[in-house]
Amino acid sequence: MLATVLFAAAIEVPVVVVTATRTEHASFDVPASIDAVKVDENNLRTNASEALAAVPGLVVQNRQNxxxxxQISSRGFGARSAFGVRGVHLLTDGIPASMPDGQGQAATFNLDMAERIEVLRGPYSAIYGNHAGGVIQLFTKEGDGAPSVELNVAGGSYGTRKTDLNAQGKQGNVGYVVDASRFETDGYRAHSAATRDQAFAKLTLTPVDGAKLNIVANALRQDDTQDPLGVTWATYQRDPRAGEIDNADTQSPKRTLAERYNTRKSIDHKQIGATWEQRFGDDRLHVTAYGGNREVIQYQAFSKAFQAPSTHSGGVVDFERDFSGLDINWSHVTTLAAGKLTTTAGVEYGHSNDARQGYENFVGATFGVKGALRRDEDDTVSNLDPYLQTEWDAGAWQLSAGLRHSRVKISVDDHFLANGNDSGSLDYSHTTPVLGVLYRVAPQLNVYASAARGFETPTLNELFYSGTGGGFNYRLQPALSTHVETGIKARLDERTRINAAVFQVKTSDELVVDTSSGGRTSYRNxxxxxxxxxxxxxxxxxxxxLSSRVALTTLRAVYDQGSRLPGVPNANAYAELAWKESAGRFGAALEAVAVGKIYAEDNNVDQPAPGYGVLNLRVNASQQWAGWRFRQFVRLNNLLDKNYIGSVIVGDANKRYYEAAPQRNWLLGVSALYQF
Structure with a gap:
């Protein structure tokens, strides 16, 4: 009897996704590689790497910084990013978390209120335009049912601690979710302490029949987050947690670069957005609008050798960004040749403006303080992208096509002319077509193929410097790519599902690291x-x-001369075996993560970061009492206490490529929820 109950509970519920086609589809019936993963509540819910490690084709490296x-890459796109996420398009509830130039920050994701994360790879990503080597979209919970309040507290190794308080519910036709959290850590690596405050609010309204309005606001604040920088291979071997000694520091011979310059970053990010969906029978109007502000001040590590007034813009980056955007699309459903034809037409506009200054990071003999002004400019980026998607579904066949024309404008108005006038503008444009076909061989087996052209402009940060200390790089060209993919989706029975895909991407004018030093990186084609x-x-x-998940990826990513792309492992794997007691009171899981070696520079000459494999264990319990629900969990990460490099800084001029990951560490969490 028990086995029968467990079997019935385990029957698969179809996974519904929207990221690939902009309309609801079972992921089984989408001609693309797309996964929807849950954010495990038995974890810290601070880094997206916690959930995304289980997605094939994706490499998410926690820099411990x-x-x-x-550092997120999808099939190798985005691996060279010196900070933040580029080459992968980020969204939250349909609202962009990437700027018009393609740069985004996964830290803005509120994982405490996450319902699921959809990850789209391959040709279909191109329908999202510039920098869509992959698409990661976070969907947050909507307020529902009786009001509830929940408190979560967690703590662990290296002074890690987090407190989260949230409330949710629904009154009439208004659902609400509010959340606030504080995360603190002393950091595994030297000079890597951080404090992160996040706030989130979501209102869901159904003002009229067939309509739905979501209003989402989030805020992120990090004050003086320490930057440990990378280290050389020799330093890593001596002490994985140590910082790089500053050999030029004659006053304190054992002081690290990070300590001497007090490398750090402060972030204040605020954003609000709204999505309106109105259904007219099978047709649908969808409108998204958003706006926000981001302030950043960053202290980088430069020695006096780079301080020539005529060649650089200072070691302190200070900017304030205002950004906004709008996306309007219309979906129409009709009948064509005994099949269902769904067509979506839309246009997306994005705009950001930076008031950007640069300063010396020393005054007299004191480093790590704001000194003389060396940069003062306004940077503006905008995009205007009309797009069209259509899908015809009849019997065993599904045919899909899409077209998007992306135009990205970048302009610089330089107000600091002592080191030359960097004013100017760039205008990039490209049309990206997408084609897909899916054939239903049997009710439990689909095969598909898809192809697309991709478009990847330099981000604003990649344009800032041309070579060591140089000014704005107007010579950079966009990278153009051709993607093809074929795959199968199979249900072996009610409890087993397999997805498999093979793919190829050819890229011209690939954007690669030219030189990187002290936190400043320049690029070239x-x-x-x-x-x-x-x-x-x-x-x-x-x-x-019992349940299990296995995700395997093999990737050969090479330049035309044969060397491998830096920052991209040739293979990575994830496996999980989990157990959940029938009443849901207890659970446990064993996770395994393996990553192949990673080269740190284009010529593959320097020591690559060795491949590694780690095991993680979690145990959780929950109890119900009257209106209360209590949860507890314990995690032991890196059970075998491996020393390994978690990420690399691609192309660092001083060979400080390596960023160590933590050895064995633990995390303990408890929560209490009361429903009124």
Whole structure:
């Protein structure tokens, strides 16, 4: 009897996704590689890497550096990012978390209120335009049911602690969610302490029949987040947690670069957005509007050798950004040749304006303080992208097509002319077509193929410097790519599902690191690259509350001369075996993560970061009492206490490529929820 109950509970519920087609689809019936993953409530819910490690084709490297955010790459796109996320388009509830130039920050995701994360790879990503080597979209919870209040408290190794308080509910036709949290850590690496405050609010209204309005606001604040910088191979071998000694520091011979310059970053990010959906029978109008402000001040590590007034813009970056955007689309459903034809037409506009200053990071003999002004400019980026998607579904066949024309404008108005006038503008444009076909071989087996052209402009940060100390780089060209993919989606039975895909991407004018030093990176166009790979995921549920997931990726990413792309492992894998007691009171899981070696520079000459494998264990429990729900969990990460490099800084001029990951560490969390 128990086995029968467990079997019934394990039958798969179809996963519904919207990111690939902008309309609701079972992921099984989408001709694209797309996964929807849950954010595990038995974790810290601070880094998206916690959930995204389970997605094939995706590499999410935690730098252990909250000043620079995660390093996320999709099939190799985005791996060279010196900070933040580029090459991968980020959204929250349909609202962009990436700027018009393609740069985004995963730290703005509120994972405490996450319902699921959708990850789209391959050709279909191109329908999101510039920098869409992949798409990651966070969907947050909507207020529902009786009001509830929840408190979560967690703590662990290296002074890690987090407190989160949230409330949700629904009154009449208004649902609400509010959340506030504080995360603190002393950091695993030297000079890597951070404090992060986040706030989130969401209102869901149904003012008239067939209509739905979501209003989402979020805020992120980090004051003086320490930047540990990278280290050389010799320093990593001596002490993985140590910083790089500043050999030029004659006053304090054992002081690190990070300590001497007090490298750090402060961030204040605020954003509000709204989505309106109105249905007219099968047709639908969808409108998204958003706006926000981001303030950043960052202290970088430069020695006096780079302080010539005529060649650089200072070691302190200080900017204030206002950004906004609008997306309007209309979906129409009709019948064509005994099939269903769904067509979506829309236009997206984005705009950002930076008031940007640069200062010396020393005064007299004191480093790490704001000194003389060396840069003063206004930087403006905008995009205007009309797009069209259509899908015809009849019997065993589904045919899809899309077209998007992206135009990105970048302008610089330089007010500091002592080191030359960097004023100027750039105008990039490209049309990206997408084609897909899916064939239903049997009710439990679909095969598909898709192809697209991709478009990737330099981001504003990639244009700032041309070579060591140089000014704005107006010579950079966009990278153009051709994507092809074929795959299968199969349900072996009610409890086992397999997705598999093989793909190839050819890119011209690939944007690569020219030189990187002290937190400043310049770029160049690097010729042709080829990416070929395969992805496999397998999900299964078993008797007695057991379930498993396996995600495997192999990727050959090379330049035309044969060397491998830096920052991209040739293989990575994830496996999880989980158990959940029938009543849901207890659970446990064992996770395994493996990543191949990663080269740190284009010529593959210097020591690559060695491949590694780690095991993680979690145990959780929950109790119900009257209107209360209590939860507890314990995590042990890196069970075997491995020393390994978690990420690399691509192309660092001083060979300080390596960023160590934590050895064995623990995390304990408790929560209490009361429903009124």
């Amino acid at each position: 909250y000043a620079q955010d995660l 690097g010729g042709h690259t080829l990416r070929q790979g395969a992805e496999l995921s397998l999900d299964a549920t078993w008797d007695y509350g």
